[in-house]
Amino acid sequence: MPLLTTGKAAEEAGVGRETLRFYEREGLIEKPIRGNSGYRQYPPETIARVRFIRRAKELGFTLNEIRDLLALSDPPNAECAQFRAHAKSKIEEIRSKIGKLRKVERALSSLVDTCERSGTPQKCPILDALED
Amino acid sequence: MPLLTTGKAAEEAGVGRETLRFYEREGLIEKPIRGNSGYRQYPPETIARVRFIRRAKELGFTLNEIRDLLALSDPPNAECAQFRAHAKSKIEEIRSKIGKLRKVERALSSLVDTCERSGTPQKCPILDALED
DNA sequence: CTACACCCTGTAGTATACTACAAGGTCAAG
DNA sequence: CTTGACCTTGTAGTATACTACAGGGTGTAG
The missing domain is CATH 1.10.1660.10 (Multidrug-efflux Transporter Regulator; Chain: A; Domain 2)
Incomplete structure (x- = not known):
């Protein structure tokens, strides 16, 4: 079916x-x-x-x-060169997104680490994770 | 200021x-x-x-x-254990997002590759990139 | 052949996240 | 001491992405 x-x-x-x-x-x-x-x-x-x-x-x-x-x-994907340019800019955009997510991930991980070591969470650089 | x-x-x-x-x-x-x-x-x-x-x-x-x-x-971050659980689930969520973005990135890259080799883009597995 | 679950269209309403405006007050430059 | 850029509040409108009807037709099980 x-x-x-x-x-x-x-x-x-x-x-x-x-x-x-x-x-x-x-x-x-x-x-x-x-x-x-x-x-x-x-x-x-x-x-x-x-x-x-x-x-x-x-x-x-x-x-x-x-x-x-x-x-x-x-399909059809008209002009190959145009297509490549478009795809490549999309890839760049995605890579930048991945990089930023990794920074947030690292910030959160470090928060958890600090918390595990000290017993209490400290104020921590989540906000810094996504700075330019 | x-x-x-x-x-x-x-x-x-x-x-x-x-x-x-x-x-x-x-x-x-x-x-x-x-x-x-x-x-x-x-x-x-x-x-x-x-x-x-x-x-x-x-x-x-x-x-x-x-x-x-x-x-x-x-601050204040109340209970450490609770905080860790919350943070860890957020980290998992972010890792999964990163994994998915990487798949889309790879699919787009392979499209560009094919296009560069063959001169024309083929139909390609962007759709498969985000399958379960 | 009657229920009842499912489908159709068109239109209207909702949630999220702003964005614009009206009517008025504040402040610094000339 | 007026002009103009900026601020205030409250309210209303917009874009995006659905979501929920109303009013009606279809299809199948008993």
Whole structure:
């Protein structure tokens, strides 16, 4: 059973029914084919795409940024040079995000360390973690 | 000049004037002291705090999550054991975020690679990057 | 062939995080 | 001592991303 109705597809993708319609309106997923009743029939690729959207959102990407990200993997990819430039700037953005998260992680770890050694947490450089 | 008025403080922190008032209402920053005119006077610590909030938001944390993160560094930190548990779960969350971002980064890099070798980009596993 | 769960459309409402405005007070320069 | 940039409050509006109806059609189990 490769094709799913809205309810099943939403459950599989981990979002609400209305979210699928919303993403369709927003052009984030393809309009699914319809049965003769007019019911939407979602292919597994769309489910995978929605799952990706959900996770990317948790990583701090907006729907517009996710649209860009998805466009990078969607054929046809017009100009290769243009594509590379776009992809590379996205990669840079992601690396910077990773670097910043690592700083927050280190700050929290050092807080836990201090706390484990001294028995009480000290005031600590979480705020410094994300300075320029 | 350690104390700044709303306009200057907002500029320093990289947010709008109204955002400072908003964060104050939301309890994300302390109510600043007031001059005899009633003007707010922000200390540098508040500016640092707002900068942190701004960056953390870019990393996909909501204001409520940021409130939690900031609470971890604010004295008094009540129970050490409780504090450690809280901090450690935040660290885990951040590590998972980093792992996922790395997967997206790798997927994009492989796309760029393929494109550089073949001259045209192929369809590629960006979608697979964030699977469970 | 009647329930009842599910689907359709369109529209309206919500939560989050600002952002803009109106109506007025303050302060420093010329 | 006026002008203009800045500040105050409260309230209202916006963008993003859903979320919840209302009013109606569909499909299958008993």
